[in-house]
Amino acid sequence: MLCFLYIITTLLSLTQHHQQAFSTPTFVYAGCSPSKFQENTQYQTNLNSLFSSIATTASHATYNSFTTGTDSPPGNTVYGLYQCRGDLDTSSCASCIQNAVAELSLVCSDAFSASLQLDSCFVRYSNNNFLGQNDTTLAYRRCSTKTSNDGEFLRKRDDVLAILQNGNGFRVTSSGSVQGYAQCIGDLAASDCTTCLAEAVSQLRNSCGSAKAADVYLAQCYAQYWASGYYFHAPAEYSGDDIGRTVAIIVGVLAGLALFVVFISFFKRDR
Structure with a gap:
């Protein structure tokens, strides 16, 4: 049930659009690498450590970058960063980053590289070192x-x-x-x-x-x-790239599966 409530809460946050500053951060886009890492590996351990560092640091700094783990064996180092919008205080930043990390873990589960943008903050990680590299993609x-x-x-x-x-x-x-x-x-x-x-x-x-x-x-x-007076209109008022629609579909499917699991559990209990 707790899992179900979490997924529904996340779905609601993703379907909202731009709100006024300092309100609940809303989803903009996510990108996930097609390559996946195995569960219970050193890379997963390093990634969890990165997420922990990001969540902790965001409470007193609105930007930071990290290199977590050593490259032995090769491919296990995780490079990551987070950044909050420049007008956020550290408390609002920390709250936004917590949401971003949770949603990134849901939408890009087990991806070697991923990024997620909320309207107030951004989180990115990869097994390739992108830190300090110029990129206007x-x-x-x-x-x-x-x-x-x-x-x-x-x-x-x-x-x-x-x-x-x-x-x-x-x-x-x-x-x-x-x-x-x-x-x-x-x-x-x-x-x-x-x-x-x-x-x-x-x-x-x-x-x-x-x-x-x-x-x-x-x-x-x-x-x-x-x-003025226009920016906060509904999502239908925008024509976005396919990735935004793709993520919405993915999250919708996850929410549907959650509903199905809850229905089955109640059905079995009634019997």
Whole structure:
């Protein structure tokens, strides 16, 4: 029953959308490697140790990276990091990271490499050392289905994007009715952060056109903008990449299986 309640709680958190700052963090995307590790192996032990370190450290720092275990035998070292949105305090950060680790363990169970983005924090780990490596690979992109060709909106949108792409670390800005923020991974050099954000902003313009709200997450940075009063609309208002829909399907199946197991257990008990 406890397992069932946990899965249902997780499902509800995944089906919510962007909420106001500091509310319950909501799911954005997850990526899981197809290769899986075996249970009760050294890699699993090292991964559990990494998750423990992440959960502990998040209570007093909003970013950190880790290397857990030794590469003997080869392939057992786990590299990982977490990061919270720059306007979160350590208490909110720790809460978000706990949710992220729990959901990552559920969605990407036994994956050698995985990442999960909530709207307020991010967790990533791998058996390959990605720490400090420049990477502008697209992780997730979402554009609202509603658009606006109003000249004033487009000018304000471009003002916001210009400020975001020249930022470093975490930046929040607004122009008229348009707001936005952007952030780079904590260990990224200032010049590399600018390069990453320039790519993210370019994708916002080129791929999302005149969308009233859009998010682009690259491997080491993200940028978002939205028109006031619009950003918190329902998920159906967005056209996202397939991974978001795939994860929703996976979690839905898990919840369905949980319901089935509970039904069978009650059926057997009644007999």
